[in-house]
Amino acid sequence: MDSIRIRGGKPLYGKIEISGAKNAALPLMVASLLTEETVTLSNLPHVADISTLINLLCQHGVKAHLNGHSEAEGSSNGRAISLTAAQITNTEAPYNIVRKMRAGALVLGPLLARVGKAKVSLPGGCAIGTRPMNLHVDGLEAMGANIHIEGGYMVAEAPNGLKGAEIRFETVSVGATEDLLMAAALADGITVLENAAREPEITDLIHLLQAMGAQIEGEGTDRLVITGKEKLHGATYSVMPDRIETGTYAIAAAIAGGRIELTNTRAALIASVIEVLQEAGVEIEPTENGLIVTRDPATPIQGVDVQTQPYPGYPTDMQAQIMALMCVSNGASMITETIFENRFMHVPELSRLGANINVHGRSAMVRGVPELVGAEVMATDLRASVSLVLAGLAASGETVINRVYHLDRGYERLEEKLAACGAEIDRIQGE
Numbered sequence: 072m073d074s075i076r077i078r079g080g081k082p083l084y085g086k087i088e089i090s091g092a093k094n095a096a097l098p099l100m101v102a103s104l105l106t107e108e109t110v111t112l113s114n115l116p117h118v119a120d121i122s123t124l125i126n127l128l129c130q131h132g133v134k135a136h137l138n139g140h141s142e143a144e145g146s147s148n149g150r151a152i153s154l155t156a157a158q159i160t161n162t163e164a165p166y167n168i169v170r171k172m173r174a175g176a177l178v179l180g181p182l183l184a185r186v187g188k189a190k191v192s193l194p195g196g197c198a199i200g201t202r203p204m205n206l207h208v209d210g211l212e213a214m215g216a217n218i219h220i221e222g223g224y225m226v227a228e229a230p231n232g233l234k235g236a237e238i239r240f241e242t243v244s245v246g247a248t249e250d251l252l253m254a255a256a257l258a259d260g261i262t263v264l265e266n267a268a269r270e271p272e273i274t275d276l277i278h279l280l281q282a283m284g285a286q287i288e289g290e291g292t293d294r295l296v297i298t299g300k301e302k303l304h305g306a307t308y309s310v311m312p313d314r315i316e317t318g319t320y321a322i323a324a325a326i327a328g329g330r331i332e333l334t335n336t337r338a339a340l341i342a343s344v345i346e347v348l349q350e351a352g353v354e355i356e357p358t359e360n361g362l363i364v365t366r367d368p369a370t371p372i373q374g375v376d377v378q379t380q381p382y383p384g385y386p387t388d389m390q391a392q393i394m395a396l397m398c399v400s401n402g403a404s405m406i407t408e409t410i411f412e413n414r415f416m417h418v419p420e421l422s423r424l425g426a427n428i429n430v431h432g433r434s435a436m437v438r439g440v441p442e443l444v445g446a447e448v449m450a451t452d453l454r455a456s457v458s459l460v461l462a463g464l465a466a467s468g469e470t471v472i473n474r475v476y477h478l479d480r481g482y483e484r485l486e487e488k489l490a491a492c493g494a495e496i497d498r499i500q501g502e
């Protein structure tokens with residue numbers, strides 16, 4: 072397994088181009104199951120989760136062409152993909168694919184809507200809490216599906232098709248909102264989703280579905296009204312910028328000091344993160360196609376309290392990164408995780424670098440230390456891994472992060488992007 076080695080303590084200066092959003096691209100790709108025509112997506116990030124989803128879609132019968140080449144020919148450098156689900160040849164989403172990535176379970180709603188049946192493994196994904204599927208299942212049942220759990224699979228049938236329904240989510244769920252949006256787009260009648268997630272990735276999916284002929288009202292709000300159509304058609308669409316990658320590199324500039332321009336993105340996507348960074352003493356200047364993040368290495372970071380919330384609140388996917396920054400603050404910071412249980416696996420690893428963190432239930436009290444010192448640490452999930460990279464950029468000496476396959480799931484060319492700004496970072500190939 073590969074490792075990443077960083078020699079920290081150097082300020083970063085330069086420009087980083089932000090990739091397309093993994094968490095938008097995944098549901099957009101799944102939406103191709105809803106039509107027999109071709110869906111073409113550009114600005115596709117080159118990360119492992121995308122390849123995993125291509126494998127899953129292909130085994131349902133989807134033909135995938137990456138930048139004009141068939142995936143089967145081994146080309147994976149593409150940034151545009153065409154997906155054609157002329158025929159669904161298999162309705163089973165197997166454990167060995169879905170366990171690698173929870174987003175694979177999103178095929179449940181679209182398969183049911185298109186062909187009336189699906190057998191989808193209960194998912195794996197990041198080890199950050201139990202992450203159940205009850206909201207997906209209850210919503211689809213309200214639309215007329217019969218679903219039971221058998222041998223670790225959700226076995227679903229809708230012999231008479233899906234019908235529009237009024238569904239109120241008890242918890243805000245990005246995945247359940249996406250799954251039911253896609254199912255409702257092909258259902259018979261009107262579906263109302265209340266307490267729907269408002270993440271920008273949901274809006275991106277709504278825009279693609281509209282381009283495919285779907286009728287959806289309420290985008291950007293927590294009440295979505297979908298009038299089902301008998302058929303959807305093909306479309307061409309560009310994936311939105313990755314707001315979590317944007318926020319992560321903004322924190323890289325903040326923790327290492329220096330000045331980084333982030334391009335191919337939008338400051339507005341990370342307004343809640345910018346607010347925290349400004350309070351911590353980081354300068355942010357929005358530009359036409361991104362933002363510039365500056366911190367004078369001589370100016371200390373101030374401690375700020377942060378609580379994760381559904382969008383437009385502070386994102387849970389940026390919790391580990393802000394904790395890394397707070398480890399070197401001048402003061403203390405209370406970081407509270409309200410979305411997932413057990414999302415503090417980075418704490419013992421950050422402590423190995425000299426951080427002073429105490430976890431009490433869903434909150435972590437971070438007391439800033441004058442310096443982090445490099446050590447060997449282990450990546451545990453996607454965002455936890457990148458928080459260790461950020462801490463390594465600030466730490467003196469050498470930090471080695473093991474098990475970086477988690478990073479490769481969601482960050483495109485991370486070492487290259489940081490090295491271009493002057494970071495001393497390289498990958499050690501494992502056996």
Ligand code: UD1
Pocket residue numbers: 093094095097173174200201202203204205206207208242243244245246247272387388410411412
């Ligand atoms: C998505 C993101 C992930 C992000 C998360 C929250 C993708 C591919 N992943 O994950 O990076 O951290 O949103 O912003 O977009 N829940 C239930 N029942 C369900 C579904 C969810 O109780 O049926 C709970 C979860 O356990 C969690 C909360 O709802 O506590 C939010 O989860 P959800 O928004 O569904 O996360 P994902 O869509 O899996």
